[in-house]
Amino acid sequence: MNVVGAHVRRAVNKDGARCGEVEVRTDDPARAEMLVYFSASQDNDYDMHSIVHNDAAAEIDWYDNNMHNAFEEISGNLFESDEMKTKWGEREVFKEAILSFGNVRADLAEIIH
Template sequence: MDITEARVRGTVRLDGRTCAEVEVLTDGPDAPGLLVYFAEKAGGGLEMVRVVENDASREIDWYDNPLHQAAVNRTDAYRSAAAAGDGGSFEERVLHFGSVREDAMRALRMPHDAHRSARPQAQRPAD
């Protein structure tokens, strides 16, 4: 399974920790999208804290559908999975994809309120 796309979507709080949320797509034939969550380690660097398979479809899951489990926690499976053929853990392959590591660190260091205010604001006319 190769990673075809990965990008940082922002930050979320998981179990009291601020985590960078990374959307990951793979070349698996029927592979769902993945949401991979990284938090800063105490000594520096990043650690993968959760992996969620997300096969939600906007057409099906645009509302809270209790009959469809669109997100499945697969952290243990991905934490122990080694890369097929290219050496390295799934965690490292995600962090090495494009600028994911740098973008995740930048997102984690940005104050939480700044994520909401990062959108362009309307300009007031000068008095």
């Protein structure tokens, strides 16, 4: 899964942490659009806090309704092996691809630091 687009949407509070919400587009048809939440980390970078898949059709659910059933938390299983272990290398590559896309890292710095 490759990142083909990413931009910071807004700052939000997610599970008690101040996060930047990043809309991400990928080349994976099954997970073409998702929202990825980043929080500030102790090492002056960002932690990928949460990943949410948006399966809503824009033609039907045209407003930003985060209570919709189409929003599915996929953080736990997106980078999980068959042995139910996290594939940390793949996860870090995905995280860095998002942070390196366009002005994402700079925009996050403006809204969550």
